[in-house]
Amino acid sequence: MRILLDPEPRLEGEIFSPAAAARLAAEHSVVRFDGGDRAAFYARELPGAEVVMGQQPLTAQAIAHAPRLRCIVNVETNFLPNIDYDACFARGIHVIAPSGVFAQPVAELGLGMALSLARDIHGAHADFVAGRERWGLDGTGRAELLGGAPMAIIGYGDLGRALHRVLAGLRPQLFVHDPWLPPEFLRRQGVEPAGLVEALGRARVVFVTASVTTDNPGFLNDAALHAMQDGAMLLLLSRAAVADFSALAAHARSGRLRIATDVFPEEPVAPDDPIRAVPGMLFSAHRAGALAGALTTIGDWVLEDLALIARDLPPVMCRRAERETVTRLRSKPISRS
């Protein structure tokens, strides 16, 4: 197919391995944005394009000038509100994002951080290096076993499902809260559906994997955190905007909760941000999904889906924008990965 390739802020070499680049060249005809006048480029190339790969705005008018367009691929993996989705859906143009490539990396980091919170792996290591470690039982503090423990996943999309799989070895009792999925759907996955307060209240470990939507900014506020058990653990793995960070910091500082986060309201975090000194918090600088391997998987998945579309079959590797939900998502563009 004829592909208009403009992956910024990602780089073409970052998302296509050499093998994938060769496949891209062999199976498609690629027109790359040349870095010049973008409006002129799109005006010139959209009429012939069957695929647009990138995150640039596309108005209804632009789409109307792309009569052969069959697919828009967001390789940043966020569906942004800069596309006229209705115009796409009316024509059956797929808008897809390989967001699932980050699910396994995020899930593994989430599990690792949960075990670090439960057993203070990071703290005990720092103590050892500093020569102030405590041995055996004396060093276990609030350690607790996760095997068989009640846990909660808030948001059962790609990330939540990957976490579910990755947790299997711990055989948790798993409560899932997802307001977009009916209870029976969740039961079929082998988890227990729960309201937010119930999920927070019953779990020793809460994994937050919810996307930001029009409905949920800041839903992890002080009241929600108070629903959690004393000493329970919370891991924020999706987007900072779903949580009230001053409440998170307060519950961690008081020792009531153990909290880990991979995301922050402003990134990078200011050097003097007081959150850096909050005891009982485990920090990761937006590293959960960011693996070199995950980025090249983007290219692999996209090529698989384009091959399906070329055969008049629906894409199955990437997530598809849905009429009802795409306009409710409130992702921020990434600056870089």
Added chain:
Amino acid sequence: MRILLDPEPRLEGEIFSPAAAARLAAEHSVVRFDGGDRAAFYARELPGAEVVMGQQPLTAQAIAHAPRLRCIVNVETNFLPNIDYDACFARGIHVIAPSGVFAQPVAELGLGMALSLARDIHGAHADFVAGRERWGLDGTGRAELLGGAPMAIIGYGDLGRALHRVLAGLRPQLFVHDPWLPPEFLRRQGVEPAGLVEALGRARVVFVTASVTTDNPGFLNDAALHAMQDGAMLLLLSRAAVADFSALAAHARSGRLRIATDVFPEEPVAPDDPIRAVPGMLFSAHRAGALAGALTTIGDWVLEDLALIARDLPPVMCRRAERETVTRLRSKPISRS
């Protein structure tokens, strides 16, 4: 049954929860060592004892003076060479140790430390607190996914089997080396049997859960570590004596391997021991099994097995000393937990 109770170095209150203590009192007649002349105490009490709970020496002569003895319970969970095992086996006296209580805690810490090595959770946290974190892709360094990765377990006893279970969510390709188990036995467990060099060479993550035996001190030496892949991870979870620590430190220092250890040749480690400064090593101060909950599980398991023995049934919760292997084990007594 009549129990001679002398659990030192453990404390009775540490291994029996209040509920277990009540059950112990209800089901058995307990004679506690009074802290006085131990030889006199044993001389007086062995003739009536059906169970000895403790780790004190028992010669063939002592056992001969205990005609009603049916079971010796090692609550330290190490089989020490201070008992005449042949005398026990000839009479059908069970010598048991609830060593399995530590399997789940060790396995969970092992998984947590493996994920910390793979994603540098501890290092990234320390960097964040110190204000020198790197964001996103820039902070992932040598991060790699563990899902589907080849891994090895060296020593497939209680610890190794618990690790196998706990790793399930990562669906690893699992190589197991255990010179006391035939290949077909391992295949039935769903793992691939392997020689030591093959196991070390094929895995990205090597979990060492082998006991110390007469055959294997120092088997993880420089040559063995050279069999591992560049950048691979090794976690030492059982006993320090199976490894050459200078070789471990050298491979970690050079960056060739990523290494975590919960055990050390001398514990506590000296304040100025240079190992504390080895980069690329993740340290835990013998904390893998030491959870308060694991200790009270000792009491629970022992009571279940004593109830079986009282019914003339074989014990099933604890590990039993075996004629062939017990004299090959080289555990050190614990000082405290």
Added chain:
Amino acid sequence: MRILLDPEPRLEGEIFSPAAAARLAAEHSVVRFDGGDRAAFYARELPGAEVVMGQQPLTAQAIAHAPRLRCIVNVETNFLPNIDYDACFARGIHVIAPSGVFAQPVAELGLGMALSLARDIHGAHADFVAGRERWGLDGTGRAELLGGAPMAIIGYGDLGRALHRVLAGLRPQLFVHDPWLPPEFLRRQGVEPAGLVEALGRARVVFVTASVTTDNPGFLNDAALHAMQDGAMLLLLSRAAVADFSALAAHARSGRLRIATDVFPEEPVAPDDPIRAVPGMLFSAHRAGALAGALTTIGDWVLEDLALIARDLPPVMCRRAERETVTRLRSKPISRS
């Protein structure tokens, strides 16, 4: 929502349990087809309908006269070519079918029939009742173990995925052939993608769960069956039209293959149809999905999805017709379940 309810050939009381009927009444406004002039009924009711529940034809013109229409529910669970799907998709009208309700019943029958073929459960029982049984080893004939055996699933839709789950206890090496799914998608599910001939050739047990499409009628022909191993087993669980029944019968009659089928080219099968006498075939009279419980699950799932649609969320319980594939399906209407 306002629902136009016309479920024929199903009965309302068959697909809605009493509890579901109460929920239907409480949450929706239902207009039932009265059994009179259907054209007049639709002409009168379509303009107000938000949901059509039934399998009647809907032309582009009819859909144009249903400006409030949001969802068409096929409760027969076959997408028939009597709807103008393009007209639906252009407007974002969901066309859904709860076909997944039959997946678990079919998968369980498939597993049971596979074990019956592998161990001749049905034949040995008939022999016993007739007094001609053979005992122990003498009665095992071509019996073989399925644990760890290579198996194939042809068609990885709802049925194939349910089979994959149900087979877990046998830990098969699973080859999957599905021309609509890319290899990487299948690998992510933990199965090995394979071409048709490879899948047939490597498996001891082949489960056929493929829908009939424009591309595949009769693809299980004599040549395909010749690709199977001597003595291998084939279970036809989806639609008769994918197979050449004279070839099936020939391979079963000769003893080269063991074959089970739940479906037939003409149903009911004629009393004197020679297939009834083919040795080595195991027969089921289209009973795989037909459980009373499966039918009431239709109502439950549909109500869950309508509740989502009423909240402006996409349906997740039922299968949705897809622009690319719905016109390739060649299901026959059912006469009665």
Added chain:
Amino acid sequence: MRILLDPEPRLEGEIFSPAAAARLAAEHSVVRFDGGDRAAFYARELPGAEVVMGQQPLTAQAIAHAPRLRCIVNVETNFLPNIDYDACFARGIHVIAPSGVFAQPVAELGLGMALSLARDIHGAHADFVAGRERWGLDGTGRAELLGGAPMAIIGYGDLGRALHRVLAGLRPQLFVHDPWLPPEFLRRQGVEPAGLVEALGRARVVFVTASVTTDNPGFLNDAALHAMQDGAMLLLLSRAAVADFSALAAHARSGRLRIATDVFPEEPVAPDDPIRAVPGMLFSAHRAGALAGALTTIGDWVLEDLALIARDLPPVMCRRAERETVTRLRSKPISRS
């Protein structure tokens, strides 16, 4: 090692594959019973024997005349009361039986028969062949799904554990009754411990895998069967002596229970035994374990264990006779397999 080989009633060629026979010859020195005067043969050969492979009587006196004896291998896989076990245990002579080779075959047949009962696979097939089949829903009768159903396993030895594994794909709620195992042991296996009446009363499917012991002949009597739910299923897979067959037949005949059995009080069953005509019973003529492949596995496992014993390691493939339980077992000798 020097092996006295006398496997009757099994045949050497039946339990050793050609490859195993070659290994036997290469690793051991074998003295075969020549079919002559058995007493003279044993008197002559026991003094030099390190291994006895067979089921002949061995008194304390005979064992005393076998000073080099290290292992007795029962290749029939029943521990018979014709050995002086105490004499063996006092000397540390292992008495082993590869009974586990039958576990997988029995478990698979048990699962297959359970699905046949639940869906009437055997009955529907017979009806089809006879031209009296009923189609679709009309043919499902008392069919029920097993996925997620409560089930019970009575007796959690090798057979019960294999069933547990094989049932995994159905994700049952599993109750286990085994009077020789404490509740906590069962919980660690992921099942719910239960008393006999509770297990029978809560399950839709009951698998009986209990050995016959001094305590349990006839425990599945009329009262026990009355504890089961209406329409529930019972599968007798171990030994006929644990059940009252007239009660089984009565509950099947009345339609209250669905019952399958692989074993019978007298085998072969008399041609005119009225049990053959009991409706609602599914019969198998002691075929559950009897697979040619299972028999050659006997040889493979025995060779693995002998190799361990030769290395002064304990056997792990076969079951070992235990001092407390071996005298409680009441197995009958087999006539032939």
